[in-house]
Amino acid sequence: MKVNGKDINTTGSSTALDAVLNNHFNVAHECKNGVCGACRCKASGKAKQVKDAIGYHGKGEILLCTVAASSDIDVSIIE
Numbered sequence: 001m002k003v004n005g006k007d008i009n010t011t012g013s014s015t016a017l018d019a020v021l022n023n024h025f026n027v028a029h030e031c032k033n034g035v036c037g038a039c040r041c042k043a044s045g046k047a048k049q050v051k052d053a054i055g056y057h058g059k060g061e062i063l064l065c066t067v068a069a070s071s072d073i074d075v076s077i078i079e
């Protein structure tokens with residue numbers, strides 16, 4: 001998994017949101033359950049959904065808290 005073009009360590013992280021936070025990136029988040037939409041990011045690649053993504057996200061975007069940390073994705077954090 002990459003964040004802003006940098007490979008990150010996903011060991012011990014269950015969701016992509018956990019992995020991003022564990023690697024000290026600052027990303028908005030609230031519910032951690034796919035509802036609020038706060039963790040919306042642009043992404044390309046194969047995202048493995050582990051929870052329903054209910055909160056708003058557009059085409060080409062994911063909710064980090066709903067995707068497996070092991071997903072083969074390249075994420076760009078929306079500031």
Ligand code: FES
Pocket residue numbers: 028029030031032033034035036037038039040055063064065066
């Ligand atoms: S933190 Fe709420 S949708 Fe991810």
